[in-house]
Amino acid sequence: MRSFALFAGLALVGAVVYTIFFSSAAPTPGPAAERPVTETLQARLKRLPGDYRGWAQLATQYVDQARVTGDPSYYGKAEGALATAAKLRSGDDLVVTGQAALAAGRHEFAAAARLAERAIDANPYGAAAYGVLADAKTQLGELGAAQRAVDTMMGLRPGVAAFARASYAAELRGDRDGARRYLELAHEDAFSPADTAYVRYYLGELALHSGDLAKAADWYAKALRAYPAYTPALAGQARTAALDGRLSEALDLYDSVVERLPLPQYLIEQGETRLKAGEKADWTLLKAQRKLFEAAGVRDDLTWAEFEADHGDPAAAVKHARAEYARNRNLVAADALAWALYKAGRPEEALPYARQATATGWRNPLPAYHRATIERALGRPTRVDSTFDPSLSALARFS
Structure with a gap:
């Protein structure tokens, strides 16, 4: 599923990472060395330690750094900054919105939704809170509530963040033309290189x-011409090269991608491309990243359900998929559970979830x-898109 900053989610594109800015909800797409957490803000907080909104803003920057760098230790830093902000002013809407964004970044979407609603109760005009609420409700499978949050955000602050969310809501309904129109509006609204790269990337997706x-x-x-450091666009180039059969080119690109940003989704895509090219996949770094994310409190059963179903233990895939679906009954979780059950030899159980995953027109x-x-497998008539290559299944997912 898409990662909006919004990303999901990104995705984390397989999984979803969410982040939010109070000044701008567009992403900050660069390596950590190029885009450090704002030193000016840290200096300000040393001078004015009682600036609770400054602490909340610092926390959101840490959440974004976790997404940008793939380093989940930033979530702990965000938690610390938010604890300071909450001690100073626990009910402030920006503080609570920051807490909601952190919960979403850790894939705690039910908590993120509750916190976003608290922030909205404190300030019904805070567009950022509606953005987090829309993201969380999408992941919880509550698409009607997500659409209402998007609509309110559009009314309060139309712009890149709102248009991107409206685009994704349209896409989940199967309305590709509407999704494209909203992204075109976002493209017209984008003014910074980062915003422009972000929107162009999703037009590519x-x-x-x-x-x-x-x-x-x-x-x-x-997207890369607008902002050369925007790693998701580089991953997009690797993805298209792999799907087009240019496997050597794709692998060279993936080497650059995972060097910059070793997210699980990219590591799985790289591994699948290696397998397609007749090489051996090395999942060592992927497993290391898994431990890092778990240690940082990130719950990502979805990624591991998908990975185990295609490359590991189907029984483990079912366990992870059931855990994910119990928390977040969205389309991607339903699909993951369906596929895990099928790979475990249980197609009859899988079919209702497969139907749910395709029920909205997405x-x-x-x-x-x-x-x-x-x-x-159940002997029922069906049609399969012959252009789809299941050996590169990770490349077909929104992260």
């Missing part, structure tokens, strides 16, 4: 999941392929 590799590659290239090729495969 929309094209990719429509099956237009050439257009997707063009948008990724445009035209992602991976859930469609999974449902078709499950139906075929």
Whole structure:
């Protein structure tokens, strides 16, 4: 699922990372060395330690650094900054919004929704809180509530963050034209290189999941021209190269991607591309990242359900998928549970979840392929998109 800053989610694109800025909800897409947490803000807090909003802003920057660098230790720093802010002014809407953003970053979406609602009660005009609420409700599978939050955010502060969320809501309904229009509005509104790269990347993602590799590659290239340090666009180029059969080029690109940002999604994509190229996948770094995220309090059963189903133990995949679905009954979790059950030899149990994952009109090729495969295993008529390559399944997911 998409990572909006918004990202999910990103995704964390498989998994989702959420972050939010109070001044701008667009991402800060650069390596940690290029985009450190604002030193000016830290200096200000040394002079004015009672600035509770400054502490909340610092916390959101730490949450964003966790996403930008792939280093989950920043979540602990964010938690500390928010604890200081809460001691100074516990009910302030920006402080509570920061707490909601941290909960979402750790994939605690029910808590994120509760905190965002508390922030909205404190200040009904805080657009940022509605953004976090929309993200959390999407992950909880409550798409109607998510749409209402997006609509309110659009009314309060139309701009890149609101348009991006509106685009994703439209895409989940199967409205690709609407999703594209909202992203085009976001593109018109974008003024910084970071904003521009962010929107162009998601225009590329929309094209990719429509099956237009050439257009997707063009948008990724445009994103990198706007902001060369924007790693998701580089990953997009690797993705299109892999799906287009240019495996050597894709692997070279993935080497650069994971050197910059070793997120689990990118490591899985790299591993699958190596397997497709006839090489051996090395999951050592992926497993190390898993331990780091767990130690930082990030719950990511979704990624491990998908990974175990395709590359490990189907029984473990079912365990992770059930845990994820119990917390977050969204389309991606339903698809993950369906596929895990199928891979564990239980297609009859899998089918209701596969139907749920495809019930809204969302035209992602991976859930469609999974449902078709499950139906075929049960002897039911179905159609599979022949252009989809299941050996590169990670590349079809929104992270």
